[in-house]
Amino acid sequence: SQQGEEDPQALSIQEGENATMNCSYKTSINNLQWYRQNSGRGLVHLILIRSNEREKHSGRLRVTLDTSKKSSSLLITASRAADTASYFCATVIYGQNFVFGPGTRLSVLP
C-alpha cells in the first residue's frame, strides 16, 4: 500500500447521515492533513492533526489519529449535498514532504 491510503475508495450516503473515511500510513509522521477536492473549489485544506494529538474538531468535522496503528479517520457529521467531493489524506513525513493518498470519493445523495 501507499504511504497514505484512504479507505473506502468510494462512499455513498444520504443527506443527514454521517460519513467516515479512514487513512492508513506506513512510516512515522510529523503531521497528517485532510484535504477536500471538488470541481467548484479545487483542493482545499480541511484540518491538520499533529503526531502528538489524538483528536481535533472543526465544525462538522472530527479527525482522530492513532499513531500506534498508523491510522487516521475523518468523520463528517450531518452530511450535506455540498460535501460531495473527493477527500485526501496527506501524510507529512519527518524530513520529507507531503504524500497524498488516492482519495475517497464521497457522494451525498439528497
Next chain:
Amino acid sequence: EAGVAQSPRYKIIEKRQSVAFWCNPISGHATLYWYQQILGQGPKLLIQFQNNGVVDDSQLPKDRFSAERLKGVDSTLKIQPAKLEDSAVYLCASSFGQSYNEQFFGPGTRLTVL
C-alpha cells in the same frame, strides 16, 4: 487575501509539443509546490521551492520537465517534449514557512496531450 493564481486553466497540445504553466503564489509564502494529478489519483509532488531554491525535485522527470522560480515569487513549469501520459491536472500550491504547514492550492491547469 488573493489565492494562488495559475494560468492557463486548460491546454490541449499534441505529443512532442512544448507547454508551459505559470503560477503566482499567495503573497508572503516562501514555499511553492508543483503537483501532477492524474485522473482518479491523488496529487503527486513534482518539485518544491523554498524561496528561489529547489528543496525537492526527486519525482520530477528531468529529461522533459523543468521548473524555475526566479526572484522567489512566481514560477513556471515546462514540459518539453510532451508525451501522452503527461495528460493530467497540474496543481500549484504555496505555504507559509516550512513544508509541514497547510498548503493552499491554485485551481490547476488541465493538460490534454493528443
